[in-house]
Amino acid sequence: MERIKPRTLSGFMELLPHRQVQFDRMVETLRRTYALYGFTPLDTPAIEASEVLLAKGGGETEKQIYRFTKGDTDLSLRFDLTVPLAKYVALHHNELSFPFRRFQIGKVYRGERAQRGRFREFYQADIDVIGDGALDIINEAEVPAIIYKTFTALGLRRFKIRVNNRKVLSGLFDLLGLRERSGDIMRTIDKLEKIGPEKVRAILTGDFGVPEEGADRLLALLSTPDPMSDLEDLRGQNQLLDQGVGELSTVVGYLSAFGVPEDHFAVDLTIARGLDYYTGTVYETVMLDHPEIGSICSGGRYDNLAEYYTEKQLPGVGISIGLTRLFFVLEDQGYLNEDLLTAPADALLLPMTEDLSPAIALATTLREAGVRTQIYTEKKKFKSKMNYADKLGIPYVVFLGEDEIAAGLCSVKDMASGEQVKIGPQEAAQRIRAGVSARSAGSPIRDRD
Amino acid sequence: MERIKPRTLSGFMELLPHRQVQFDRMVETLRRTYALYGFTPLDTPAIEASEVLLAKGGGETEKQIYRFTKGDTDLSLRFDLTVPLAKYVALHHNELSFPFRRFQIGKVYRGERAQRGRFREFYQADIDVIGDGALDIINEAEVPAIIYKTFTALGLRRFKIRVNNRKVLSGLFDLLGLRERSGDIMRTIDKLEKIGPEKVRAILTGDFGVPEEGADRLLALLSTPDPMSDLEDLRGQNQLLDQGVGELSTVVGYLSAFGVPEDHFAVDLTIARGLDYYTGTVYETVMLDHPEIGSICSGGRYDNLAEYYTEKQLPGVGISIGLTRLFFVLEDQGYLNEDLLTAPADALLLPMTEDLSPAIALATTLREAGVRTQIYTEKKKFKSKMNYADKLGIPYVVFLGEDEIAAGLCSVKDMASGEQVKIGPQEAAQRIRAGVSARSAGSPIRDRD
Numbered sequence: 070m071e072r073i074k075p076r077t078l079s080g081f082m083e084l085l086p087h088r089q090v091q092f093d094r095m096v097e098t099l100r101r102t103y104a105l106y107g108f109t110p111l112d113t114p115a116i117e118a119s120e121v122l123l124a125k126g127g128g129e130t131e132k133q134i135y136r137f138t139k140g141d142t143d144l145s146l147r148f149d150l151t152v153p154l155a156k157y158v159a160l161h162h163n164e165l166s167f168p169f170r171r172f173q174i175g176k177v178y179r180g181e182r183a184q185r186g187r188f189r190e191f192y193q194a195d196i197d198v199i200g201d202g203a204l205d206i207i208n209e210a211e212v213p214a215i216i217y218k219t220f221t222a223l224g225l226r227r228f229k230i231r232v233n234n235r236k237v238l239s240g241l242f243d244l245l246g247l248r249e250r251s252g253d254i255m256r257t258i259d260k261l262e263k264i265g266p267e268k269v270r271a272i273l274t275g276d277f278g279v280p281e282e283g284a285d286r287l288l289a290l291l292s293t294p295d296p297m298s299d300l301e302d303l304r305g306q307n308q309l310l311d312q313g314v315g316e317l318s319t320v321v322g323y324l325s326a327f328g329v330p331e332d333h334f335a336v337d338l339t340i341a342r343g344l345d346y347y348t349g350t351v352y353e354t355v356m357l358d359h360p361e362i363g364s365i366c367s368g369g370r371y372d373n374l375a376e377y378y379t380e381k382q383l384p385g386v387g388i389s390i391g392l393t394r395l396f397f398v399l400e401d402q403g404y405l406n407e408d409l410l411t412a413p414a415d416a417l418l419l420p421m422t423e424d425l426s427p428a429i430a431l432a433t434t435l436r437e438a439g440v441r442t443q444i445y446t447e448k449k450k451f452k453s454k455m456n457y458a459d460k461l462g463i464p465y466v467v468f469l470g471e472d473e474i475a476a477g478l479c480s481v482k483d484m485a486s487g488e489q490v491k492i493g494p495q496e497a498a499q500r501i502r503a504g505v506s507a508r509s510a511g512s513p514i515r516d517r518d
Numbered sequence: 519m520e521r522i523k524p525r526t527l528s529g530f531m532e533l534l535p536h537r538q539v540q541f542d543r544m545v546e547t548l549r550r551t552y553a554l555y556g557f558t559p560l561d562t563p564a565i566e567a568s569e570v571l572l573a574k575g576g577g578e579t580e581k582q583i584y585r586f587t588k589g590d591t592d593l594s595l596r597f598d599l600t601v602p603l604a605k606y607v608a609l610h611h612n613e614l615s616f617p618f619r620r621f622q623i624g625k626v627y628r629g630e631r632a633q634r635g636r637f638r639e640f641y642q643a644d645i646d647v648i649g650d651g652a653l654d655i656i657n658e659a660e661v662p663a664i665i666y667k668t669f670t671a672l673g674l675r676r677f678k679i680r681v682n683n684r685k686v687l688s689g690l691f692d693l694l695g696l697r698e699r700s701g702d703i704m705r706t707i708d709k710l711e712k713i714g715p716e717k718v719r720a721i722l723t724g725d726f727g728v729p730e731e732g733a734d735r736l737l738a739l740l741s742t743p744d745p746m747s748d749l750e751d752l753r754g755q756n757q758l759l760d761q762g763v764g765e766l767s768t769v770v771g772y773l774s775a776f777g778v779p780e781d782h783f784a785v786d787l788t789i790a791r792g793l794d795y796y797t798g799t800v801y802e803t804v805m806l807d808h809p810e811i812g813s814i815c816s817g818g819r820y821d822n823l824a825e826y827y828t829e830k831q832l833p834g835v836g837i838s839i840g841l842t843r844l845f846f847v848l849e850d851q852g853y854l855n856e857d858l859l860t861a862p863a864d865a866l867l868l869p870m871t872e873d874l875s876p877a878i879a880l881a882t883t884l885r886e887a888g889v890r891t892q893i894y895t896e897k898k899k900f901k902s903k904m905n906y907a908d909k910l911g912i913p914y915v916v917f918l919g920e921d922e923i924a925a926g927l928c929s930v931k932d933m934a935s936g937e938q939v940k941i942g943p944q945e946a947a948q949r950i951r952a953g954v955s956a957r958s959a960g961s962p963i964r965d966r967d
Contacts, residue, residue, distance in 0.1 A: 075605045075824070076567065083606065089560055107863035107892030112533065114532060159524040168896060180588050205895040207878075460615045
């Protein structure tokens with residue numbers, strides 16, 4: 070028989086079982102945290118009609134899209150979770166209650182150039198709050214709290230949430246007479262951290278004809294140690310700027326009530342986040358020890374979620390975590406908490422008798438008590454059975470021989486300590502569950518303090 | 519601005535929020551049940567290289583596949599979870615421990631003709647146990663227990679697991695001299711329930727030249743009220759038949775130890791399940807009150823999971839639930855338990871003061887105590903705020919005004935009873951959690967007794 074060499078496509082993450090358990094644990098933590106803030110889970114198709122998905126059209130993204138026809142239909146795989154959300158809200162508008170708060174954790178597809186740590190199929194974990202016609206600023210203030218709680222629940226400690234407001238930036242450009250080149254300027258200051266102030270200044274004055282004084286004032290503002298105080302000083306000179314500064318101080322003002330510690334948060338006027346979508350508060354989140362990987366959670370406020378589908382104004386605020394890439398980095402940098410159990414079972418049951426009924430009955434009892442139990446009956450040597458438990462990291466092995474059956478007991482071996490006891494089934498279940506519970510306490514990530 | 523009409527593709531399930539919660543609850547029940555039996559979660563890409571995915575080639579399935587190119591690569595969306603599993607096990611063979619027990623709940627794609635209740639994107643929920651070279655029969659005996667526990671945990675009561683063994687069928691064909699047409703005969707008896715014994719007899723004798731006596735003996739055996747006893751009578755006449763009968767009685771023999779009640783199980787010699795894949799025990803599961811929807815959980819034993827990728831013999835046993843279709847039927851037939859909460863939040867917090875800090879602090883306290891809390895600050899009339907909670911089914915509304923803040927209390931209204939109490943934040947959290955817990959106890963499905 071001619072065989073095909075099995076392979077997984079480049080840019081597609083496929084995890085080994087213990088890694089998958091670690092990944093799933095992160096997903097579960099996100100689901101639980103998002104739910105605590107009143108977000109409802111959503112799941113939309115991975116395939117949409119191309120005309121719907123690409124309604125906005127253009128841009129870098131379109132080249133990366135997986136697009137194809139089936140029969141007469143022009144189809145595309147979703148490249149983010151925002152466009153499907155816009156479609157969903159426009160389509161089901163009458164059946165939803167607003168503000169509509171949803172989270173979605175799902176796979177998206179982008180045919181990027183393959184490179185280490187970049188994926189073509191990857192999970193995004195998004196939350197959005199959508200208003201019908203209007204949306205209160207408090208929703209923008211709540212987002213940093215959700216980011217903080219999410220990463221803290223995951224176990225990350227050394228991270229910082231950076232916040233800016235697009236109205237502040239636009240207002241500043243107005244004030245400095247730079248409105249006409251605001252798109253170019255925004256793109257340039259987005260690179261400030263990467264290329265440094267000198268180069269930014271050169272581009273602004275050289276390429277975009279920004280007057281030297283304007284460039285200097287802008288760069289001074291962007292790098293001020295106390296942006297809120299500097300912004301307050303500029304109040305009353307530009308309406309848009311005033312509005313932005315007002316929003317930004319509201320967001321900052323409610324932080325401590327929301328439980329975000331000061332050292333996990335900073336106003337950063339250099340954060341622009343793209344061009345035409347965001348209209349208010351914008352967010353980025355960086356790992357303090359790995360700034361090179363960029364923002365691990367980004368988003369912001371927008372005024373029109375679904376303008377390509379409906380005339381209804383649907384403002385919102387949302388954030389997104391690129392979960393697959395984050396997981397790759399965490400694994401790569403040794404952040405995953407390897408103390409937590411990743412075994413498929415809590416107990417491996419080894420029957421020592423011909424008739425398996427007593428072992429099966431014991432497994433049934435253990436499972437009913439919540440112990441994840443595997444009966445092992447393959448014809449192997451004792452040593453290789455123990456090796457099996459060992460390799461999978463199964464924490465307990467349970468033996469059931471004639472003696473134990475006669476006495477209504479079973480022998481439970483703790484694989485970590487080597488200790489072995491002969492006890493009743495209920496006591497065994499209790500003991501195993503306590504041990505498993507102790508070895509499951511802890512967050513998916515282990516950061517240094 | 520020209521707008522695109524938002525739509526979701528035909529054959530793609532997209533649920534409203536409360537239905538999504540019900541769907542997710544079923545998924546969670548499946549995950550928990552599968553885990554109890556020692557299966558580890560797996561997630562493989564939705565896209566594979568076409569040559570890998572279609573290694574087996576041919577057949578009805580190939581026409582339905584979503585296949586396309588991206589750059590130079592010929593890609594296909596997975597149409598089931600078995601082929602990706604075969605690839606996974608062949609590819610990662612050296613890094614896995616056998617028996618390898620995995621579950622996978624994921625979307626698969628088939629471009630079927632669109633019709634009510636049929637989906638082109640749908641979830642499958644699969645478990646498989648894969649051996650390396652050999653796999654003990656006890657794994658085949660355990661599968662009905664997993665099916666039973668799974669549907670019982672979901673809340674289904676009136677269902678039956680039907681079991682057969684392909685060796686029994688093949689042995690019977692040998693014995694009756696029908697070996698040459700065994701494929702045709704198998705396909706025909708698969709239709710027995712649908713078209714009745716008379717028509718099956720006509721096809722067997724007319725189309726396939728089966729002698730009348732052979733057809734009669736076969737049909738008599740297939741419809742016997744006590745198949746195990748009739749099969750025992752045939753022992754010693756054909757080796758394959760003997761082996762099949764032996765396996766079937768082992769499976770049946772261990773059922774009660776595995777906790778499967780007799781009335782939820784039947785040996786049914788008419789179950790064939792396709793042609794070339796299964797080699798031993800085969801399973802189907804039917805809803806007693808809806809036989810018309812066919813099997814809701816099927817599978818069986820196979821000898822060579824990955825023969826298209828590796829020379830290693832990898833026998834296994836697995837089952838699959840077509841979850842999207844099952845959910846559609848359950849919703850359609852009114853089986854979903856509508857008593858369980860589907861709200862995005864446990865509590866809707868209505869601040870009655872200008873300064874929101876006390877409300878935010880209260881929300882933070884409630885969330886830390888595990889209460890899913892939404893702060894509602896949109897500028898709406900009181901009545902429409904209450905309507906919002908009502909429409910979403912949020913069970914508690916919490917009011918926080920000057921009086922409450924001054925006294926360190928909050929007002930908690932039970933939306934079901936209308937009762938309202940003024941209590942401290944911790945007591946509020948406790949009360950809400952108790953209420954929510956009471957309204958979350960119950961299975962996702964409500965079957966009649």
